[in-house]
Every structure is written in structure tokens, then in C-alpha cells.
Amino acid sequence: MRDHGLGSWPARRARSRPGRPALLSEHGTLTYADLFARVTALAHALRGLGLGRGDRVAYLGPNRPSLVESMFAAHTLGAVFVPLNTRLATAEVDHQLQDCGASILIYSAESADVVERLTAAPLLMAVDGGAGSGHDYEESLRAAPTDPIDEPVGHDDPALILYTSGTTGSPKGATLTHGNVIWNCLNTLVELDLTSDEVTLVSAPLFHVAALNMTLLPTLLKGGVAVLMRGWDPDACFDLVERHGVTWMFGVPTMFADLARSPRWRTADLSSLRSLLAGGAPVPLQLIRTYQERGLEILQGFGLTEAAPGALILSAEMSTVKAGSAGVPHFFSDARLARPASAGTEADDAGEILVEGPTIMPGYWGRPDATATVLSEDGWLRTGDVGRMDDDGYFYIVDRIKDMYISGGENVYPAEVESQLLEHPDVEECAVIGIPDDRWGEVGCAFVRTRPGASLDREALTAFLTGRLARYKIPHTVRFVEDLPRTASGKVHKRALR
Template identity: 40%
Template structure:
């Protein structure tokens, strides 16, 4: 049986040949058509191949959303390697651990990220380090060691006529790192087939069209930002507007001025755009496909966009499912408020009792997913792979949910204690490990509490060994080791941190107690001061 090339590069070459003058990317005032994009990708690909990079190798990227990010991905596919985009919010120790696990042959980095990684290079053994030096938007005043080479000179020095390698469904395309509940990051492996089948799923149910204008404001290092609509737009001859980071005022201007048709967002982004002056008057009539995922979309937010003629389309999935497993079609947005939809056409979803591992027809259970869009496992982590993926292809998501009588799925909780803040996954065990090393902290639990802006906020519940501790002091301490978006924004001081009979943190009880006591104190967790330490009385017996 013949294996066909399903990579984004195949479509890039086709578009460059037949529709080369069509605009592919708009980035920081620069417009690239498909011929120009193909030329950049081919030059970088030719350089990488001349340097011996190919199948079995990995190329990492450290930086914000940019033209170089997308060129890097496409050039990596061009030579048959796997792309490892790094979370630009991570602290140095976190980046070091991921790079030690991924062992990339090449690293492309913007100056700010290169400055973080530079002191950590000795044990990493990365053969080639290229500094992105042709992007004024990425400029940073960084002092680096002499091992860094010029990205722009490397690209310019090579011939774009070198052909791309063919990539089939089984070939590895991406390794995307997502934090584990034990604190160790896991590298999700995604093949070109996984990505391609997500495109097929999206095309089957979402109103995306050839020539669409898409807005890329979610981080591209996340599978949602990269593969929900960005890569699909580029492979269908559309235009992608790339913004380095999310700015709600800029996003609203882009939606109106560029007549944007599609975008992937998390609910916090939609809420921020809605709060912008001029939202009520903004003409969003061209916005057909707004896919929201990463957290439940509040009904009030759905209704406010519906009043402007924009149907927010909720989806559910994970990095391991590339990303979508279910989708709520626009016609059912209001009728099925709170639902994440029905299974994608080429994806199976079922509800399983997590204790007995038997299928659940009624009631809640763990959601399992199977399909050609589903990852085959984790990079260099057979134990985690065996825990999450069954021999017959099901992925155990760790999310609790149920299916209603009409077949629509609803997410009700998480088996694990993950916090989702502004679409970012935050794992309490990682934060607890850092905070437990603080000299003044005797015991600690980290839980999520409701937050008006971000959906959830990180709350630290601590027992002090002595003295006092402010939230600012706690955040300053933790910021040495973890990204700032993971830092607690609430600090609760207790006489004891609740544990169960096995000595484990009793997270459900801690969450319930925190919310109850805050209500009794008359302090809203949504409006608690960012720098206020809330000291609660001893727990009642």
C-alpha cells in the first residue's frame, strides 16, 4: 500500500507553485506570500540538511509567536525531523529539564529566551544554536556566549532548490511538553498523521474555507494555537495574522480591520476582548469560526457574543488528541450551554468508570478517546505511556464527564487536581514541591479557586513553621523556579493543612473549606487583593 505525504510542507509547495502571490502570513507589519514563505522554509531546510539534520533528530524553538516559529516548524518537517516548541513562560530550570529530555540537535531561540538558556548549556549538549537576529520585534539586550550563530546568515547562505522529504502518517512531527502531576514534564509525540486527521475533523464540522483569514493570538507552542486553525489555514491557502502575544485591544482591531474569519482562543481571551471599549460597535460579521477551548465558556460570555451574531464554538481536547476530540456546533451553542459537544467525525469518545474500567452508559466517568488524531504516547517515558494509553488505542484523558440523552458531552471535573488559569494547565504538585522547601513553610497544599478574569487562580494553603509570610514574599520565592503564570495569587495561612487517613493532601476538602471560610469572612475569592494574605482562624472541629 502506498503511503502518501500528508505534511504541511506538501501543501506549502503546492500553494507556492499555483497560488504563489497569495498572502500567507502577516506578521508585525510584514506580509509574506506563499512563494516567499516557501523560499524561507526551503533555505532553512537546505541549511539543516547540509548540516546533517534529518529523520530521528529534533529541532527546538524558544521564543514567542513569530514568523520564525512557523518557518522553523515547516523547515523541520522539510528535513524530516521533529519540532519541539518550548513554552516561553517557563523559568530556566524548567527549560533545562525539557531540553535534557528532548535532546534536540538544533535550537532556534529569540534573544530573551537565549539569555535564559545560555547559562544552562553545558549539560545540554546541543550541537547547533541559532539566534533569531532578523526580527526587530524580538530584540532584547542580551549578553550571550560565543556558541550562538546567526540565524539570518545561516538561512541566507543556502539554496532553496533542495527538495523536501516526504512525510507520511507515521512520521513524527512534534514533541509538545505538558507538565505532569508529579512535576515532570511529559513530551507528547504527535505524528504528521495525527495533525492531518485533526485537519480532516475540523474541515468536516467547522465552517473553515479556502482563503480564510485567521488570527493567531493563542501561544503557538500549544497544540490549540498551532493546529486548531493556524496550520490548517496555511495548508488551505489562507492568511494567518500572527501576533506575538495576546493584546485584547489589538485583537479587536484585527478582527475588524482584517475581517477575520476564524481563530482559536481560550475563554479568558474572549472575556478580555469583550471588555474593550468599542466592542459593542465592532463589526464582527465575518467571524464565522471562533473555537474556544482550554476551559468551560461561561454562558454569559456565549450570550454576549451571540448578541453580536458571533456563535462561540466550544471544543474539548488535549495535546494528546491534536487537539480536538469533541465539538459543539454553532446551532447548538445556546441550546446545549455548558456542553463541549459531540465526538469529532473520525474520533471516538466514551465514558469509563475509572475504578472498574467498564463503560458507563449513564452518569459520570473518565472520558477516553480513540482515533487517528490521538498520540501514540510520550517521548522517552514508557511508564507514563502505559498509564495513559491502552493496548487497543484508547487514551485515558483524566477528565471526568458525562454524555446526555442526546449524545452531547459535558466536562464536570478532573480526576487529577490540575488548575486551568487563562487556558494554561497548572499542576499543584509542582508548585507544592517548590513551596515546601521554603524555610517558613511546614506544610502546603495548592488548589484552584474561582477567578473572574482567568477562570481559576492558584491558591496556596500553608502551615507556617514560625514567623510571618506575605503573598509577595511567597511569589518572589517561587518565581526563582517556575513561570510567573503558575505563581499563587492567593495565600491562606492555616493552623493545619488537611490530610486524609493515608497522609495524603485532602484536596476536595481543602478546596471546599477554603471557599466556605472565605465566604464566612466576607472575602470574595474573585476580588481578593493580589497582595493580601488572608489569615483564617483555626479550623473548627
């Protein structure tokens, strides 16, 4: 087999554990043999449409087997898979499709309305019969050849383009190679001690790098079974854990808090759970203790899309001893602090966290300028986060260099929101910050200075942003001000706003 990339995994698993369930979902059960057959057929279908090595295959839809099949089929051909955020507005999807130069968009019925409004759509393939225009997914599989495809794919070939919003307001596509993803899977297997009998609940959306690379793929690499949730629902989570004997899951702290607040929390059968991995934001100590009272330990991870994503991890046994820490570097990764020249050398001195290792992306898609700002010549990735390190080598995040905030596990970059606010004819100036929120961790607060004589309210601004931005990016609070505080250099003083 000349394919040493991710696309070979279904074939390799089918030859060793063909009858073992690979995917469980509301659409039924797929064994590893089933997955291999469907991936092969879809790869033939895509090749018949003219797709091949290096082409971009985009997918828009919730967690379901067709997303997994589309990814592996793309990789089988040496193509690049681009999973798109289902929460994005049509204009944002349009931009990302054009930016990556997608040759085809595979989509499910849930996203048909967005697809119908696209202005420059590539080839289309609808997963659900009658979902809209384009090729039919299941018909394409039925009509395709079944002979195996052995396209040579190496670890340095691009595998994924995952979009992450930038501080300039222009989302960038982090390009991850097959090697980046494979090394991240190895880190995950080492740190979580995953086994071949894992039953993994994939409860976060697979367009997120953590759900894809920290949850689904390590499970399939070990030959476990992945239980796909269409969308987050605490009751459905409890049901699936009990029904399938789920052994581990990943979630953002908001999701774990939802479970702990549920009336079913104290009575649900969670005895099968061995590992819980949280990421996207720090886990409150009280929530850690709530889980410990039920005999459950939460591991905490810190990472970013550009690192595929694992960078630091805090083991369950250290979750209270080192409460508030982001942990230590993953097994095959390294991290250090880049302190200003004027800083001291004490452990508590803060600096920017830099990460290095085989999981670090080669760069942003088509953005050498942006790549140069985050990657050093010797391969260290600037995370944009300020941290400190204690005497035991544990890292703590103390501030963000960038103004990003995290709402319900989703990264929100104020510059992107501000650029859309400034499109409103009555907005003269604005600034967006993240403010604490009991449920979402942080939500957006916009400070707006209107043009003279304008009459504007929050409802009007929200209506204006709807369709331009994903809902989670739209500020929950709008404050109208006569002026904005500024630094000595004339920039808006966001710390004063906070």
C-alpha cells in the same frame, strides 16, 4: 514527491497558489512562494549544521513567521519540532531541552535573556541579528542552497513534541506524529467548514497545541492566510480584525471576555467574522449570549495535547441548547465513558472520558511508563476528566480526576507547584488547589504549613518561586495553616480545602 508529511505543505501550496499570502505579521507579508523558499533555505542551513531525520529542533519565541518557518524546515528534514512555552522560567526551559535532547534551539530577541542563562544549551540560532550568541538566522538563510529537498516522511513519523505538565510535577513531552496532526486538521476543516479564503487570526501562542494544530495548520492546509499576533492584546485584536477582514479565530474564554469588556466592543467592525472557536475552559453562558447579541456564535471545543488536541466539539447552533456541554466527538474521533464496575448504566452516570481515533499520540517522549498509564492496549486515551453523557450523546465535564486547574487557558498542575514550594527551607508541608477568579477562570491557592519557628509570608514565597516557575503557575493566594486535612488513607484532603 516522497514527503507526505507536514514539511511538504509549503511546496504543495507554492505550486498551486504561489502568489497567495500565507502569513501576515508585523514583519510583513509572506506568500506561499516566499514561505516555501525560506523554509527550503532554512532546512538546508539546518542540514549544514548536521541536523537530519529524528533530530529535535526547539524554538523559543512569540508568534512570528520564523516559528512557522522553523517548524516546516524541521519537518522537511524529517526532524521533530519542539515549540517551547515563552512563559517558562529558565530552569523549566533547561529541563525540556535536556529531556527531548534538542540538537538546536532557535530563539528570538524576546527570549535572549532566558537563553543566556541556560546551563546546557544545544546549538543556538538567533532570529534577530545581535540577539545573542549562536548562528544568525537570516544570514543562515541567505547563505543556504535553494534547491528543493525531498526527504521521505510518512504519517507515522514523529512531527512534534509538546510539553504538558504532569501530576507528578515532571512535564512530559507528548509526541505527535505527522498523521496525528493531519487527521486533526481534517477534523477541524470538517467541523468548522473552513474555506480557502479564510483569514485566520492566530491570537493564542503557537506553542499551544490548539493555536498550532486547530488554527494555523488547518488554515495553511486550505490555502488561507494566517494573521500572526505577537501576543494577546484586545485593542490589537480589534485592529487586525477590521484591517484584514478576519473570518475566524481561536481563543480561550478569557480572551473573548476581554473583547466583550472592551470599550470598543459595541462599535468595532466585526462583520467579517464567521467562526469563533473557544477552548481551554468552559465558556460561561452569559458570555455566549453577549456574543450572540452581536450576531456572533461561539463554537466550544474540548481536547488535550495528547489528542492533537481535538476530542469533543460543541457547534455554535447548540451552544445555548446544550449550554455547559463539551459537545460530541469530532468527525474522525470517538469518545466513551469508562464507568466504575459499581456504576449503573443510566446516561447521567459519570465516568472517565476516553478518546480514540487517528489523532491520538503514540506516547510521551522517553516515558513508556507514563504512556502506559494513559493509553490502553487498544488505543483509547484516558483524558483524566470525569464526565457524563446525556441521552443525545452530548458529553459534560463534571470533575477532574487529576487536580489540574486552568488559569487563563494555561494548564496548571498543583504537584509541580508543590514540589517547588517544598524546596523552600521553611516549608514543612503544602497543598495547592485552583480557586475561582473572575478574570483568569481559576488561580492558584497554596495552603502552607511552615517549620517550627519559621517566619514566612506570601511575598517571600512569591519571590522564591519567581524564576523557578512560570508566573501563571505561582499561587495568587497563600494561606498559612497549622495543619492540613487528610483522608482516611493519610493523603491531603483537597476537596476539604476547596
